[in-house]
Amino acid sequence: METGEEFGPWLARQLKLAGKTQAELADELKLTRAAVSAWITGRSTPRPTVMSDIAKALGTDVGTVHTRTTDTQAGLPVTWYHRPGYPDGGRDLGNAAAFAFDADVQVLARETCQNSLDERLIENGRPVKVRYTLHELTGAALDAFREAILWNDLFPHYSAVSETAGNQKVGRVVDAGVRDMYEKGRLVLLRVDDYNASGLIGDDYADGKFAAVVRRQLESLKSGPGAGGSYGLGKATLWATSSLGLVLINSTLSVPHEGRTERRVIGRLELPWREVDGESYAGPAWFGRPDPDSPGAMVARSWWADEETVENLYLARESDEPGTSFLIVGAHDVAGLAANSSDPDDGFIDEEESDEDTRDITTMHARLVEALGRDFWAAMTGGGSKLPLLEVSVRALRNGKEVVAEQQVDPSVEQPARTRALRAHYEGTTVDRLTEAGQVAARSIPLKLPLSGGAHGTLGTHQAVLLVTEAEGDRDGAKNRMHSVRGNRMTVKRAVVPRLPNSTNPFQAVLLLGEAAGETAPFAKEAEDFLRAAEPPEHDRWGQTEELTLRWSPSAYRRINAMTAEANNAARELVARPKRSSGEGGEALRKALTVRTRPKAKTPAGPVVPVLDGLDAAVGDAGEWRIDGEVSIPRGDEIFPMVPVAQLDVRSGGRPRLDWAELVGVEGCEAVDGVLHFTPGARRAKFRGTTDVTSHPVRTTLTRLVVELRAGKGE
Amino acid sequence: MITQPNHVPERLGLLATSAVDPFLTEELLKGEQVHGGIDLAKVVEPLPEDDARWWVEPIRSLVDDAVFEFREDRTRADAWLAPRLHATLRLTRREAADKRLWNHLALAVAPDYVVWRHLSEPTAKKPERRVAAERFRGPADRQCFSRLWWAAELFRNGSDYEPVDIACGNQDLIHTVLRSELIDHRPTAQALVRLLKSGQVSGGREINGLSVAINTAGATLLYDILAPDQPRDPARLRHWIAEAGSAPPVERYELPSGPDEDPVPEESVAALTRYFAELFETAPVRGRKSGD
Amino acid sequence: MKFYPYKRLNRPVLLRVTSVALRLSDGTRDQLETTAYSTQQQAVALGIAGHTDWVSAEIAVSATLPPGANAPDAPWSDLRVLAVLTDGETNVRTSVDLTLDVEGGRDWSGALKVFRDDHLGRAYVAVYAVGTVDGVRGRSIAETDRSWIIDTASDEPVRGLQLEVQKASFKKSSREWLQAYADAPWVVDTSARVPTVFVNTDVEGVIDLLDSNGSGVESKVRDLLVAQMSTDVWTAVFHSAIGDLEVEPGGRPVFPTDWQGEVLREMLPDVIPGVHVEEALRQVHRRRTGESGWVELQTRIHYAAVRRADATKALAFAIRSLEQMNRESET
Structure with missing residues (x-):
């Protein structure tokens, strides 16, 4: 049986939810107020016979009172709370953070997966498991879901936004989202689950992860100093990915709140300012239980839902392992279009005008797998005694039926060379010099950390780890790149290793910095701290930042530049031989005296030369080659007559030439004595020929035919 | 007819092709007069002193014997000289690919032999007798000595020079086949010789027809599959070369022995001989009358 | 345009070198770094380690056949993959059977031996996928479209042939023929194995300028x-x-x-x-x-x-x- 929360706090909340005082309950139970107070403060518990009376008083069954795993349905039901408009009449065009991003499931993948990594429960050493589920609903399943989220209550708000849609981007997105649902009769849910993560702990309003995600869109709350992203700005991508601006959340907490851990549920809606039935609304809305503590008990807060409710909201979690499930309602992927289209459109792509579908779940599935492999291969890689930090899978369903089977993202498939490099590092199988394809070479790269506060000198030297290995074709993306990884194996920087000779074998390099370099690396924590301070909010490079200047010095970033230069030198030294110093005559002359291909010279004007454009051939019954040739004729006043020449290919030397038994023009040309004369004005011609078998030097099945068109006499 | 130069070097050296011209005079090409040898010696790059292989005397005596023996029919000298030159001048292929060595041999050591062997017979068209310059300093399959050395190298069956004797007895074969890549495959070379020996193929036209047939089918066929060869052991050749210093002069009447390398696998030669015979017999062009 | 009278694969075999080792005259082995070969240039430079006394080189190769080579309904049988080393200058042709890495896969690998005594300059490696097609044995059904170059002398794995440059005092050179050109700043010798440019060091400063x-x-x-x-x-x-x-x-x-x-x-x-x-x-x-x-x-x-x-x-x-x-x- 589930262990519910303590009776006292539970009862207190039920009373609050039901809008009853302790005195009122005491009256109903025909007991003293002191007895009720003793229960609530935990000094005593009611006798079993009283339990059923309490259940009756709260309008629930006696089981709920015994188990206390959920709130009673008494009091105010779960509902939508829309934040009223500002008294000064100010209008927001929608949450700035949420709509700073275009809908892009790859950005979503990066931000959400990074959050899960940051929120990983570290003590047990296990990876955090993240699962992306694309779920398309149609027909009855869609109707049932709409009922579960109280669509009828929301619809007037969407209508109001649609009416002003033309004016702003958010409105257009939302309008298109609603119309797609009605016109195509479908709705795509994109669910992001993590397991073995901390979950949305903390109070509904006060500081904590829950409030950071649900209440304060612009605030970042980090789990540890090594955290790469955070529930910072990145969480806004959840809402940005929803064409309805709607995200539902179910979290299992690693630290109990109100004595509970499972099924803490809330929804949040992001819409622009709107007016519905004469009332104005500021923007956001929450889906939850009205909070009796709030003014007029209007504000909705998270509630502890029962199993049936989470099932209906497509929020049921697989186990009681802590972590959070985000359900993006009406998910779409506008960036997927730009990625596929030939001319990249830098602006917003108007969905109505596009034939392509931004809501195709198989396309989104593929893009998720690609992005996750690209951005998190390092965290997904283990080896030796190192376990991976992260396991990710992606699946796609339609009305509960599998469309694309659950696929665990395999870093050795998505990023084979880099994964091999990191694995060799963990397994201790790296080498000093590369002598065989597939080996991984390792080098230490010093990063001299400055003293804080602008003091001269060096705090200590962190040893980063450079890994270099042969590229696996283009499966790791562009060749000769160095990916710099820190913290919980987040790739911060991707840069090409410069100044490589042309003959360099394609390679991939990985630079492990800070905590990614391993616990034993000197000054790992300090390096981590220093590097994080040198990152912009996008976490995609290192350089001069305000934090770096304030905490260290305006020139502190140069330490990173010096380290990068070292790393590039070390990589070059591994994959390219140093330029020869001596070679007689100097580099410039040697280069000029190398036989190499140049772009073709211009053809001087003159009579045009028809060229053979198509060839079909077969061996006839008598062993002769039967040939159908197609000639394309460039525009020109004067056209050379051409001689079709049939030859046989040889191992070496000159090719034996075959005689024609017959040669005729079929179209656009006339054959006279083995010469094709072209009809003036024709741009294409066809001819047919049969070789004289007695000119074949070997039986025809053992030959390889070569047909050429030659000018002049065909010599 | 000319004689050897007044000054014949004692040791072989390297003569760059760019340095050849002053000595390749009209008089020499006409077989009238040879250079004195002194000036030529100045532009030669020497070969290592301690290597007995570069002694000129054994080679010089070979060519003298050839001139004497085949004074009636100089073309027959090829079959006699090729294996004996090969067994006397023991070279790796790397060394044999250096044209400067052959330049030196032809111009400094035995220009008289080149003239004797290759001076053209007067014809109505070209009444003037003359040696083609390529016989002194031309491509490997044309130069007087290198063509013999390479013919011996490519047609010998391990240590057995008999196939060389047969191949070089037929001017058409070495003329047409030596330049082709086909005979780089040892079983192919042996099968060709076997067809010649058995008389299944004879005469210039037939040899040419056969080699065109093999060359044409070889555009898509890998004879290496039909007739596999064994991997070579380079130590055997090295050993043979090392013995050059203590080896007696090569036999004049018997065939000498070559490096102790494994012969081509007999199954491969037999299989390829049958295959080529069949290629040749089924070639449609065979029925044609000459002059077409 | 070319036409085959039998079914074969349209796409080429992909060939890459995976390691190079030299056997030296004292019997030791020097495993060269991967910089000895260039996948980009498809070239191997055996002179890269500066050994003048190597006897043979072992070159490990891996070949990937085009899709369809191992299809169960393919019109060929007895599929074999052959790496062939050729050198037109020394008339060398040796072939090595490659072995299939994984049953059902398309990757084949093996090692070629290159003897120093057998080459003066460059050798070429091509790979052929060979099968029995329409009853004809030994037919090539796919091959590499560009051979790898094994340069036995070069110290840089580049494909383009580099002409030689040599400096010499034309007046005092041991190459006497150069003396005839003592007043020229440079001459070209096209009769050498590889064309060579001789730069006359008697022209003061020309070398410094070039360098x-x-x-x-x-x-x-x-x-x-x-x-x-x-x-x-x-x-x-x-x-x-x-x-x-x-x-x-x-x-x-x-x-x-x-x-x-x-x-x-x-x-x-x-x-x-x-x-x-x-x-x-x-x-x-x-x-x-x-x-x-x-x-x-x-x-x-x-x-x-x-x-x-x-x-x-x-x-x-x-x-x-x-x-x-x-x-x-x-x-």
Whole structure:
């Protein structure tokens, strides 16, 4: 049986939810107020016979009172709370953070997966498991879901936004989202689950992860100093990915709140300012239980839902392992279009005008797998005694039926060379010099950390780890790149290793910095701290930042530049031989005296030369080659007559030439004595020929035919 | 007819092709007069002193014997000289690919032999007798000595020079086949010789027809599959070369022995001989009358 | 256009070298770094480690057959994959059977032995997928479209053939023939195995100029000199290559297999544009040996050489740098 929360706090909340005082309950139970107070403060518990009376008083069954795993349905039901408009009449065009991003499931993948990594429960050493589920609903399943989220209550708000849609981007997105649902009769849910993560702990309003995600869109709350992203700005991508601006959340907490851990549920809606039935609304809305503590008990807060409710909201979690499930309602992927289209459109792509579908779940599935492999291969890689930090899978369903089977993202498939490099590092199988394809070479790269506060000198030297290995074709993306990884194996920087000779074998390099370099690396924590301070909010490079200047010095970033230069030198030294110093005559002359291909010279004007454009051939019954040739004729006043020449290919030397038994023009040309004369004005011609078998030097099945068109006499 | 130069070097050296011209005079090409040898010696790059292989005397005596023996029919000298030159001048292929060595041999050591062997017979068209310059300093399959050395190298069956004797007895074969890549495959070379020996193929036209047939089918066929060869052991050749210093002069009447390398696998030669015979017999062009 | 009378694969076999080791004369083995080969250039440089005493090289290769090679309904049987090493200069041809890495896969691998005694310059490695098709054994159903180059001397794995450059005092050179050119700053020897440019060190400063790495006027003058020299060289090597052609019975010229072939293939498209190189070779040969047209062709040959030498670029930069210098001296 589930262990519910303590009776006292539970009862207190039920009373609050039901809008009853302790005195009122005491009256109903025909007991003293002191007895009720003793229960609530935990000094005593009611006798079993009283339990059923309490259940009756709260309008629930006696089981709920015994188990206390959920709130009673008494009091105010779960509902939508829309934040009223500002008294000064100010209008927001929608949450700035949420709509700073275009809908892009790859950005979503990066931000959400990074959050899960940051929120990983570290003590047990296990990876955090993240699962992306694309779920398309149609027909009855869609109707049932709409009922579960109280669509009828929301619809007037969407209508109001649609009416002003033309004016702003958010409105257009939302309008298109609603119309797609009605016109195509479908709705795509994109669910992001993590397991073995901390979950949305903390109070509904006060500081904590829950409030950071649900209440304060612009605030970042980090789990540890090594955290790469955070529930910072990145969480806004959840809402940005929803064409309805709607995200539902179910979290299992690693630290109990109100004595509970499972099924803490809330929804949040992001819409622009709107007016519905004469009332104005500021923007956001929450889906939850009205909070009796709030003014007029209007504000909705998270509630502890029962199993049936989470099932209906497509929020049921697989186990009681802590972590959070985000359900993006009406998910779409506008960036997927730009990625596929030939001319990249830098602006917003108007969905109505596009034939392509931004809501195709198989396309989104593929893009998720690609992005996750690209951005998190390092965290997904283990080896030796190192376990991976992260396991990710992606699946796609339609009305509960599998469309694309659950696929665990395999870093050795998505990023084979880099994964091999990191694995060799963990397994201790790296080498000093590369002598065989597939080996991984390792080098230490010093990063001299400055003293804080602008003091001269060096705090200590962190040893980063450079890994270099042969590229696996283009499966790791562009060749000769160095990916710099820190913290919980987040790739911060991707840069090409410069100044490589042309003959360099394609390679991939990985630079492990800070905590990614391993616990034993000197000054790992300090390096981590220093590097994080040198990152912009996008976490995609290192350089001069305000934090770096304030905490260290305006020139502190140069330490990173010096380290990068070292790393590039070390990589070059591994994959390219140093330029020869001596070679007689100097580099410039040697280069000029190398036989190499140049772009073709211009053809001087003159009579045009028809060229053979198509060839079909077969061996006839008598062993002769039967040939159908197609000639394309460039525009020109004067056209050379051409001689079709049939030859046989040889191992070496000159090719034996075959005689024609017959040669005729079929179209656009006339054959006279083995010469094709072209009809003036024709741009294409066809001819047919049969070789004289007695000119074949070997039986025809053992030959390889070569047909050429030659000018002049065909010599 | 000319004689050897007044000054014949004692040791072989390297003569760059760019340095050849002053000595390749009209008089020499006409077989009238040879250079004195002194000036030529100045532009030669020497070969290592301690290597007995570069002694000129054994080679010089070979060519003298050839001139004497085949004074009636100089073309027959090829079959006699090729294996004996090969067994006397023991070279790796790397060394044999250096044209400067052959330049030196032809111009400094035995220009008289080149003239004797290759001076053209007067014809109505070209009444003037003359040696083609390529016989002194031309491509490997044309130069007087290198063509013999390479013919011996490519047609010998391990240590057995008999196939060389047969191949070089037929001017058409070495003329047409030596330049082709086909005979780089040892079983192919042996099968060709076997067809010649058995008389299944004879005469210039037939040899040419056969080699065109093999060359044409070889555009898509890998004879290496039909007739596999064994991997070579380079130590055997090295050993043979090392013995050059203590080896007696090569036999004049018997065939000498070559490096102790494994012969081509007999199954491969037999299989390829049958295959080529069949290629040749089924070639449609065979029925044609000459002059077409 | 080419046509096969049997079914085969359209796409080429992909070949890569995966390691190179040298066996030295003292019996030791030197596993070379992967910089000894270039996957980009498809070239191996056995001279890279500076050994002069190596006996043989072992080159490990891996070949990937095109899709369909191992299809169960493929029209061929007895599939084998052969790596073939050839060297036209020393008439070497050796082949090695590759073995299938994983049952059902398309990757085959094996190792080739290259003996130093067998080569003077470059050898080539091609891979053939061979099967029995329509009852014909040993047929190639796919092959590499570009051979790997095994350069037994070079210390840099590059594909393009580099002409030799040597410096010498023409007056005092042991190469006596150079003395005849004592008043020339450089000469080209096209009769050597690889065409060689001799730079006359008696012309004081010429080597320093060629070796200079600086920027500024000096480098512009150097580039101009290099352009002039390479124009000469390319003209010379073209003439030498075209003058040495082997001719088929029937009078048709055959493409040389050594450096001459490489030079002709690169330069002919500029000399006779708009036609196949084979056709261009025939035309040039006809003009050279025939009655007329050879003189007219000289302009095109010169043009091809000038293009290769980047003469226009060198000249333009030199002029610009002169102008700048003049401006600076005026102010």
